[in-house]
Every structure is written in structure tokens, then in C-alpha cells.
Amino acid sequence: MPSIPFIDLQSQRARISGEIDAAIARVLDHGQFILGPEVTEFEQALKAFENAKAVVACANGTDAIVLSLKALGIGSGDAVFCPSYTYTATAEAIVLVGATPVFVDIVPETYGMCSRSLTVAIKDVLKGDLKPKAVIAVDLFGHPADYEALSAVSDSYDLSLISDNAQSIGSRINGKSTAEYADIATTSFFPAKPLGCYGDGGAILLKDDGLVAKLRSLAFHGRGAEAFDHDKIGCNSRLDTVQAAVLLEKLKIFKDEITERNHVADRYAQQLSGVIKAVPYVKDGCTSTWAQYAIEVDDRDAFLAYMRGQNLPVAAYYPRPVHEQTAYTDFPVVSSGLQETNRVKLFAAALPMHAYLSQTDQDIICAAVRGFYQA
Numbered sequence: 001m002p003s004i005p006f007i008d009l010q011s012q013r014a015r016i017s018g019e020i021d022a023a024i025a026r027v028l029d030h031g032q033f034i035l036g037p038e039v040t041e042f043e044q045a046l047k048a049f050e051n052a053k054a055v056v057a058c059a060n061g062t063d064a065i066v067l068s069l070k071a072l073g074i075g076s077g078d079a080v081f082c083p084s085y086t087y088t089a090t091a092e093a094i095v096l097v098g099a100t101p102v103f104v105d106i107v108p109e110t111y112g113m114c115s116r117s118l119t120v121a122i123k124d125v126l127k128g129d130l131k132p133k134a135v136i137a138v139d140l141f142g143h144p145a146d147y148e149a150l151s152a153v154s155d156s157y158d159l160s161l162i163s164d165n166a167q168s169i170g171s172r173i174n175g176k177s178t179a180e181y182a183d184i185a186t187t188s189f190f191p192a193k194p195l196g197c198y199g200d201g202g203a204i205l206l207k208d209d210g211l212v213a214k215l216r217s218l219a220f221h222g223r224g225a226e227a228f229d230h231d232k233i234g235c236n237s238r239l240d241t242v243q244a245a246v247l248l249e250k251l252k253i254f255k256d257e258i259t260e261r262n263h264v265a266d267r268y269a270q271q272l273s274g275v276i277k278a279v280p281y282v283k284d285g286c287t288s289t290w291a292q293y294a295i296e297v298d299d300r301d302a303f304l305a306y307m308r309g310q311n312l313p314v315a316a317y318y319p320r321p322v323h324e325q326t327a328y329t330d331f332p333v334v335s336s337g338l339q340e341t342n343r344v345k346l347f348a349a350a351l352p353m354h355a356y357l358s359q360t361d362q363d364i365i366c367a368a369v370r371g372f373y374q375a
């Protein structure tokens with residue numbers, strides 16, 4: 001086991017174990033394990049934190065995308081644009097509703113969706129039989145995508161814009177959350193995410209509340225207004241009350257944790273600039289939640305082996321973009337190509353990143369990175 005954790009949930013637990021244990025005990029006492037009061041309380045707290053118009057909690061971040069697409073009426077014959085350089089779930093959700101993912105390239109600075117590539121992909125689709133319906137931008141590694149550019153393109157083609165915020169809830173663009181830019185933002189509370197629970201969880205954040213009733217119905221088997229009637233095909237996707245109780249406590253320290261993550265990122269930047277090719281880029285006015293601290297290393301395999309040899313945890317990201325994965329090779333790729341995606345997949349390597357990474361541990365990690373470059 002590496003002595004420095006890649007993501008340190010135990011230090012966070014040590015900080016708020018009393019509060020979390022008490023919150024879970026309250027749920028065990030009242031016994032409303034499904035849709036208990038903590039779920040609504042958490043939805044309200046997250047809504048305020050992200051300045052969203054409404055929040056609908058659900059079972060995980062993948063369902064959050066599926067439910068959003070269903071609520072928008074997207075299905076067979078529809079094209080949804082997404083990056084290939086993302087976790088598989090972004091594209092998987094599109095396929096699960098019967099629509100077709102169209103893979104778009106990213107920009108080299110933030111690894112967010114490229115608006116020029118998106119425009120080309122939309123024009124490609126307009127030449128064929130699919131109907132362009134929505135764009136899913138991913139805020140990769142915690143940095144928000146360029147929503148000003150992406151919404152200009154989406155608006156001009158009348159497409160819905162979804163922010164897959166699974167890695168970046170709490171990130172900001174000029175002080176605003178991505179839920180204030182995109183029509184819908186979806187997120188995941190998978191334990192390793194910046195805001196994680198103690199199991200699976202997810203949420204949909206809305207810029208306007210017109211879809212709330214439909215989303216709640218879809219997440220509850222499509223139940224209708226009349227008792228015993230289900231007026232749409234839905235699914236079972238609810239945030240467990242216990243997880244909502246955990247998240248309520250974690251949300252109270254989340255702002256502070258984001259600040260700490262940014263201190264860690266600043267320290268990495270100070271110690272590694274001039275050593276590595278470039279330290280991760282943060283766009284002016286943006287705040288990242290640093291779900292990953294990913295650097296680009298020419299000889300990544302040797303780097304990963306060297307760091308692991310020093311008992312330091314590191315990870316390659318994403319060596320196999322979605323368009324190259326077996327189940328996804330038949331889906332369309334933008335005609336101008338995925339140059340950046342195919343470049344970054346070879347070089348991106350993530351270093352340990354969490355709010356509790358001490359100066360001492362970071363010094364050890366940075367010394368090892370320097371050691372690799374000097375070897």
C-alpha cells in the first residue's frame with residue numbers, strides 16, 4: 001500500500017466523524033431510508049451552494065445524465081455531442097436513452113470540449129439522418145469547460161447544453177457555478193469525487209425549474225399524478241437518505257476543502273514549474289475543484305513505474321478515450337478528428353490530490369517527480 005494516499009477519505013473522516021456518525025444515527029432512528037427529510041434538506045443546501053434554480057437528487061452521476069436526457073425527450077434518432085476524453089459514463093448515458101453519441105475534440109489547455117470541434121460535429125450531423133439535440137460538456141479534472149463559447153454554439157443550433165459536473169461540482173467561472181451557465185448540470189457523489197458520499201449518489205441541477213416534476217417522476221418509475229398510475233417509463237433512481245445525511249455534513253466543509261485543494265495545486269505549481277513541461281492551466285476567473293491534478297509526461301509509462309517504485313500512487317488518465325473502447329467504436333467521430341484527445345491520452349498522469357495533502361507529503365511527491373526528470 002502506498003503510504004501517501006492518492007485520495008484521502010480517512011483524514012476527512014477523522015475531521016468530521018462525530019458529525020457524520022450522528023447524522024447517520026439520526027436516519028437509523030427515524031427510519032425513513034428512502035426519500036427521508038435529509039434528501040430534501042440536501043437538495044436545498046446544494047441548490048444554495050451552486051446557486052441553481054432547483055436540484056433533484058438521484059442514485060448516481062450516470063443516472064443524472066440519463067434522467068436529464070429523458071426529461072429533454074431525447075432518444076432514438078437524436079445526436080448528442082460529447083467529448084471522447086472523459087469517463088465512459090458520459091457517452092454511456094447517451095446510448096442508454098437510445099440516442100447516438102457524437103464524439104467531439106477537446107482544447108489542449110483545460111481538456112474541456114472544443115467549441116470549434118463542436119461546430120464541425122454539428123454540421124456533420126446536419127448532413128445525415130440524425131437530429132442534433134444536445135451537447136454534454138465535461139468539466140474534466142475539476143476545471144469548468146468554456147461555457148461561454150459552448151453555449152454560443154449550442155444556442156445558435158437550438159441545442160440543450162448539459163454540464164457533466166461529476167468531477168467539478170463547486171468549480172466556478174467568474175464566481176458562477178456551471179449550473180448557472182448550462183441548462184442542466186449533472187453530478188456524481190461517488191466517494192472519490194470532490195464531493196463524495198459513502199456509496200453511490202448523484203444530482204441534477206437546473207437553471208430553470210420547468211423540468212423538476214418530470215425528473216422526479218422519471219426517477220420514481222415514471223409515476224403519474226393519479227395514484228397507481230405511471231404515465232411514463234421511468235426508472236428507480238433515488239439518493240438514499242443515509243447518503244444525503246452524509247452529504248449534508250460534507251457540504252458544510254466543502255468550501256474549505258476546495259480552498260485547500262487549490263492550496264495544494266498552488267504548491268504543486270510552485271515546486272514543479274520548470275521541472276515538468278507545463279503545470280496544469282487554470283483559466284483566468286475560473287476555480288477548479290481539482291478532482292485530479294493531471295500533468296503531461298512524455299514518457300508516461302516510465303514515469304508511472306518510477307513513481308510507483310517510490311511507493312507513490314499515480315494514475316494514467318484516460319489512456320483509452322471512449323471512441324476507442326470496444327462498445328463505442330461504431331459511433332461517429334467529428335470529421336475534423338480528435339487530435340487533442342489522441343495526444344493527451346498518451347501523456348496525462350495524475351498525482352495525489354486531496355484537501356488533506358500535507359506540505360511534507362507534497363515535498364516527497366515533488367522530489368520524486370524531480371528525481372524522475374533528473375534520472
Ligand SMILES: Cc1ncc(COP(=O)(O)O)c(C=O)c1O
Pocket residue numbers: 060061062063086087089090138164166167187188189190200201202
Ligand atoms: C465525467 C464523469 N461523468 C459521469 C460519471 C458517472 O458518475 P457515477 O459513477 O456516479 O455514475 C463520472 C464518475 O465516475 C465521471 O467522472
